[in-house]
Amino acid sequence: MAFISNRYTALVGIEHPIVQEGLGPFRTAKLAAAVSSAGGLGTVSMPGMPVDIEEGARTFRSHIEECASLTDKPFAVNIPVGVDRDGKVLPFTDAYIRTALAARQADSAIADRLTVMTTSAGFPGDYVKLIKDAGLIHQHKVGSTRQAVKSAEAGTDVIIAAGFEMGGHAPASMMHTFVLVPSITESVDVPVLLTGGARDGRGLAAALAMGAEGVAMGTRFITSVENTDWHPAYLQALLDAKEGDDVAFDGVYGPCRGLRNAASADLLQHGSESGGLGEVELVRWKIESMQRAQTDGDVENSLVMTGQVASAIHDLIRISEFVPNMAREAAEVIRGLASKMLVTV
Numbered sequence: 001m002a003f004i005s006n007r008y009t010a011l012v013g014i015e016h017p018i019v020q021e022g023l024g025p026f027r028t029a030k031l032a033a034a035v036s037s038a039g040g041l042g043t044v045s046m047p048g049m050p051v052d053i054e055e056g057a058r059t060f061r062s063h064i065e066e067c068a069s070l071t072d073k074p075f076a077v078n079i080p081v082g083v084d085r086d087g088k089v090l091p092f093t094d095a096y097i098r099t100a101l102a103a104r105q106a107d108s109a110i111a112d113r114l115t116v117m118t119t120s121a122g123f124p125g126d127y128v129k130l131i132k133d134a135g136l137i138h139q140h141k142v143g144s145t146r147q148a149v150k151s152a153e154a155g156t157d158v159i160i161a162a163g164f165e166m167g168g169h170a171p172a173s174m175m176h177t178f179v180l181v182p183s184i185t186e187s188v189d190v191p192v193l194l195t196g197g198a199r200d201g202r203g204l205a206a207a208l209a210m211g212a213e214g215v216a217m218g219t220r221f222i223t224s225v226e227n228t229d230w231h232p233a234y235l236q237a238l239l240d241a242k243e244g245d246d247v248a249f250d251g252v253y254g255p256c257r258g259l260r261n262a263a264s265a266d267l268l269q270h271g272s273e274s275g276g277l278g279e280v281e282l283v284r285w286k287i288e289s290m291q292r293a294q295t296d297g298d299v300e301n302s303l304v305m306t307g308q309v310a311s312a313i314h315d316l317i318r319i320s321e322f323v324p325n326m327a328r329e330a331a332e333v334i335r336g337l338a339s340k341m342l343v344t345v
């Protein structure tokens, strides 16, 4: 049963305006399928930047195929737009966008389900047309009102407004959702999703109050029983996190939020001096370190990305129940508040 129907749910064809957003460079095929099957929108994440991009593209495609085999509902892919110093889009971005398009072309079952492409980090430029021409709904994640307006003018269908409290790569502008979301919803006509800090129906209700039409979460979905692809120690580290246990360090595309531990402390103290690595090697080290946390569960000596909201998350959710319950809770919060108003308008 749909508790909240709006332009976003109608556009994407989902029951609840609740998105599991990209969690790269990790494996999220099962997680994405679970969220989509529960009536939200799940997202298959980019698998990292291996030296052999073709190998990365094959991994990405296998994750897309796995997700499509696990759900018959719409799902998304997330591809960060990496750019070099001259503003040129990096090869991995191009390869992953074309991989997703090729997977749809090759298999109608994938085309039916993979209906949304989310880009993030840099401006997607010419890719907006490529994505739209392929028949996909295009969502772009931004950290400022200026970027939101630019993306909407370029033809993006949905803007994801990213606040600085979010997990993973956070906006360089360091704007928080409470300021950013209303500014963006006032400035663009397309549906807007809030990302950063949401964890339950109250967060969704707050997002709707600020003019957004849904929420896109990361940390809340990582800590779920369905997320069996990740090392249990990663999930436990997020459950154990307290307020102040997170920190923003220099990531791959600007600031990145993760846990305070030996790895992030070393990075903060030594920066590019870490292990005497050059620029490219340091980026690769960071990505491999992030991946080690997920695969090996070394949550002390690897970079563990998480949002601030981990400090308020103490249990694993079951996604099949959580997604509809969250939408119901948001509707009840809004109705409950309205019923307490003394003056009716």
Ligand SMILES: Cc1cc2nc3c(=O)[nH]c(=O)nc-3n(C[C@H](O)[C@H](O)[C@H](O)COP(=O)(O)O)c2cc1C
Binding pocket: 021, 022, 023, 024, 025, 045, 046, 078, 079, 080, 119, 120, 121, 141, 162, 165, 166, 167, 168, 169, 195, 196, 197, 198, 216, 217, 218, 219, 220, 305, 306, 307, 308, 309
């Ligand atoms: C472990 C982790 C990995 C992430 N990887 C990506 C990514 O590859 N691409 C992207 O656009 N956002 C990425 N994000 C951001 C999420 O998509 C989402 O916007 C964010 O988690 C929202 O904040 P929350 O964690 O408070 O829900 C990542 C977040 C986390 C926690």
